Amino acid sequence: MQLTRFTDIGLRVVMALAADPDATHTSRELADDLHLSYTHVAKVVSRLSEIGVVNSRRGRSGGLAITELGPQAGVGWLARHLEGDDEVVNCEGERPCPLRSACRLRGALAAAQDAFYTSLDRLTIQDLIADPTGAQLLTLLPGPPNSADHTDAGPAAAMNCSEMRRSR
Ligand code: SF4
Numbered sequence: 001m002q003l004t005r006f007t008d009i010g011l012r013v014v015m016a017l018a019a020d021p022d023a024t025h026t027s028r029e030l031a032d033d034l035h036l037s038y039t040h041v042a043k044v045v046s047r048l049s050e051i052g053v054v055n056s057r058r059g060r061s062g063g064l065a066i067t068e069l070g071p072q073a074g075v076g077w078l079a080r081h082l083e084g085d086d087e088v089v090n091c092e093g094e095r096p097c098p099l100r101s102a103c104r105l106r107g108a109l110a111a112a113q114d115a116f117y118t119s120l121d122r123l124t125i126q127d128l129i130a131d132p133t134g135a136q137l138l139t140l141l142p143g144p145p146n147s148a149d150h151t152d153a154g155p156a157a158a159m160n161c162s163e164m165r166r167s168r
Helices: 005-019 027-033 038-051 075-083 104-120 133-140 162-166
Strands: 054-057 063-066
Touching: 005 027, 005 038, 005 054, 005 063, 005 075, 005 133, 027 038, 038 054, 038 075, 075 104
Parallel strands: none
Antiparallel strands: 054 063
């Protein structure tokens, strides 16, 4: 099973913010520091904020920070929320599969998908930022945020995420 790029970026952003819980960062900084597209990070941050793992504040003293829930979140739980309800195979697409009402493979794939997330739920975000990952993240997140550029909750963040979820 493959996670979407949207979910990968979401997990990366949450790990970075959890590794540096006393600081705030802008989406632009995170994009630069983690070698990601700003547009993608802004969209993901909007979703992370809805889920409740990231706080986003506007203004000169604003920025992004991990919430209390963030480090305790199960990795599988968070991945499910970022991935959405899509099945591993799209049985209902433009030309729906004629087997779909009686397909044992569909059920098996759904069970495998569930097992995948359940397996990831053995770990929390806090587990993922144990060293060496946490130490490496801190080397990537330099200094205080640039107060001149706090655009985290701006229009880009409100854009529809479904297109990005589909890209892998
Ligand atoms: S064979 Fe089964 S799993 Fe594959 S597309 Fe058809 S209904 Fe879905």
